[in-house]
Amino acid sequence: MKLSVINGPNLNMLGIREPDVYGKVTYADLVSYIEEVCEREGIEVDIFQSNHEGVLVDKIQSCYHNADAILINPAAYTHTSIAILDALKAVDIPTVEVHLSDIYQREAFRHCSYAGMAALKTFYGEGIVGYEKGICYLKEYLAKKNKRRK
Numbered sequence: 001m002k003l004s005v006i007n008g009p010n011l012n013m014l015g016i017r018e019p020d021v022y023g024k025v026t027y028a029d030l031v032s033y034i035e036e037v038c039e040r041e042g043i044e045v046d047i048f049q050s051n052h053e054g055v056l057v058d059k060i061q062s063c064y065h066n067a068d069a070i071l072i073n074p075a076a077y078t079h080t081s082i083a084i085l086d087a088l089k090a091v092d093i094p095t096v097e098v099h100l101s102d103i104y105q106r107e108a109f110r111h112c113s114y115a116g117m118a119a120l121k122t123f124y125g126e127g128i129v130g131y132e133k134g135i136c137y138l139k140e141y142l143a144k145k146n147k148r149r150k
C-alpha cells in the first residue's frame, strides 16, 4: 500500500502556532509519528506539506496512478478550497480527512469542509492520533476492497 499524506498551510508551524489549540507537538514530531505508524503497518508513505493551494492541487494530481490512498489535512483550505475538492474528486483515490483540532467546536467558518465532501471519513479533535486512526482506516478499507475483488 502506497499512502500520500498531504498537509496544508501553517501546519509546518506546529509547536509554535497557537499551542493552546494545536498543542506543543512540532511538525517534525508529526512527520516522525506518521513514519513510525506506517512502518509498523507496513505502509509505504510519502509525507508532503505546502502553504500554497495550487501546489497542493498539483500534489493531489500527482497521486493519480502513484498512490493507493490519500490522508489529507488541508488546514485553512479545508474551508475555502473548491480546487482541492475538485482535485480529490478528479483522482478518485480513497481519501481520509484529518484535523488536529475539533473544527466543529471552533468558529462557524470552520464548520464547513469542502475536502470532506470527497473523503470517506474525517477524524478531528484527536491531535496527531487522528492521523494514526486515518492511516489504519485507509489500510482496512483497502484490505476489504481487495478481498471483495478476489
Ligand code: DQA
Binding pocket: 009, 010, 011, 073, 074, 075, 076, 077, 078, 098, 099, 100, 101, 102, 103, 110
Ligand atoms: C486544522 C483546522 C483548520 O481550521 C485550521 O485552519 C488549520 C488546522 C486542524 O488540523 O485542526 O490550519 O486543519
